[in-house]
Amino acid sequence: MDQIRGRNVSHSLTKKKLLVSINAVAGLAIFFFGYDQGMMGSVNVSIDYAVNVMKYGHLEDGQVVVDDGLLQGGIVSIYYLGTLVGCLLGGWIGEKIGRLKTLWIACIWAIIGAALQTGAQNAAWMICARLINGVGTGILNVIVPVWATETAEHTSRGQFVAIEFTNNIFGVVVAYFLGFGCSFVDDGYSPFVWRFPIAFQIVPLIVLMSIVLFFPESPRWLVKVGREEEARYILGRLRDSPELAEAEFQDIKNVAALEKQSGKLNSYFFMLWDSMPKSLGGSVSGKLHIGRRVQLAVWLQIFQEWIGIAGVTIYANDIFTAAGYSVFKARWLSGINNVFYAFSTLVAVFTLDRLGRRVTLYWGAIVMGIAMLLVGVFDHLATTRPAEAGKWGAAAASFVFIFTFAFGASWLTVPWLYPAEIFPLQVRAKGNAWGVVGWSIGNGWTVLLLPSMFKNLAEKSFYVFAAVNFLSIPVVWAFYPESNQRTLEEMDLLFAAESPFNWQAEKHFERLKIENPELVQTAAVRSGSVGSVDPELAAKRRASGGRGASLSLEGVGGGGLKGLKLSEKSSDEGSE
DSSP: OOSOSSOOGGGTOOHHHHHHHHHHHHHHHHHHHHHHHHHHHHHTTOHIIIIIISOSEEEETTEEEESOHHHHHHHHHHHHHHHHHHHHHHHHHHHHHOHHHHHHHHHHHHHHHHHHHHTOOSHHHHHHHHHHHHHHHHHHHHHHHHHHHHHSOTTSHHHHHHHHHHHHHHHHHHHHHHHHHHTTGGGGTSTHHHHHHHHHTHHHHHHHHHHGGGSOOOHHHHHHTTOHHHHHHHHHHHSSSHHHHHHHHHHHHHHHHHHSOOGGGGSHHHHHHTTSOGGGTOOTTBTTOHHHHHHHHHHHHHHHIIIIIHHHHHHHHHHHHHTTOOHHHHHHHHHHHHHHHHHHHHHHHHHHHHHOHHHHHHHHHHHHHHHHHHHHHHHHHHHHOGGGHHHHHHHHHHHHHHHHHHHHHTTTTHHHHHHHHHSOGGGHHHHHHHHHHHHHHHHHHHHHHHHHHHHHHTTHHHHHHHHHHHHHHHHHHHHOOOOTTOOGGGHHHHTOSSSOSHHHHHHHHHHHHHHOGGGOHHHHHHHTSOSOOOHHHHHHHHHTTOSSOOEEEEEEGGGEEEEEEEOTTOOOGGGO
């Protein structure tokens, strides 16, 4: 087969133009995700919504005063239960029917949820609608980063995803100012104030659903399901040269053959349980170390939520009010902070593939940790010294802007990119689902705990965020290998070491690259070090007794496969 059957943009677009079009579609999906998160900020304080429909507050001096914080928080946080269910469902579907059809299904789910939210008549209705909407968003959050990373070139993969998350924060900005503008309709008393912003999210979903099936499927998923010629054609349209496309195709094909039929490792349970000791039935993936990768994906997302972005987003208005600004000006400043946030994501677009994932996380954590400390200090001074409250409040507000900028330029993108990069092809969608599980847990946790946390700890809450930022630095340094400038097929080599520590993984990876050239052809061709590598010759070289670690699959009773395993000739791993 020379090309994809039916209408497809890959028939008319090639190389950069095709990649840009894929990025635009993925960006539209992530725009919806950002808008969906941002809209509830204005909806929650809408008079008709809070007082007349959901009945968790009353009106006082023209402002909503919350009487039932548990109900308000429950309506918001149930969404994250939906994303938790959706991400697991999306990972399973994505492995079965492909990335694009799964994305189409996500649109249907989210449209139904949005329509139900728009027409909500009471709290129970809204809770059910939020749950359904969350399922659609969870499916979308799993599939879009996977599709993006599987089509992008390894040298610009970070930039590819960073551009998408610029759209994410643009969605937050649109949601904020749309809600702000609607708040003036009938002096804020009209149901339009909250129903229209909720309904508006249907627009990008309909556009996305209408066009997504006309785009090329992930070539890696196509190889996985045996549609190799279609995958080869798509890679040929995506890459700069036939040589590069063919080298990448061979890498994908060779690694897919190693990972094939990993049996029970494809289940969510065994992916998670794999991180347990062998004595408890864990470590069943052998050298794939899938359980280790699951832990890295989940905890990176939980760290992202607890470094302070949720607290700053929710309590920015209070901080600006403490600085002496009126309620109206405080809302404007919050909006400007979101615009500042959106522009900060452009920093990651130009630095993520140059600095790498680890350095980006380091500098972000340092700047954000210092900013959180100072926000706490200045907020304390503003509270304890009322005569100087304006001065210290303004200082706290300025460091809120600095924190937001640093987060958008660093920690916003990496926790979404990293899980989509590190998992084997056979379970990549399910692996990325574990990252969304971490995000759902982290978000739901913070939404429920932050009100009590700020009530009891006040400005000391910011010290907790600062501590989490500083704690993340040694954790990333010790346990998170660098994925930048490495192909997705090289990740199995990167995680093949027995030790969970980064320095051991890097040492082991460098040796395996030399000893398994048939698995790293893309990098070799791009660097110009070789023209091509014949996998059969490489296999014969190892079989003939040449020094090296061959990657193979060790069988387990019943025809199952235990995972990547070093041949007996590679006996020096224990010395690492």
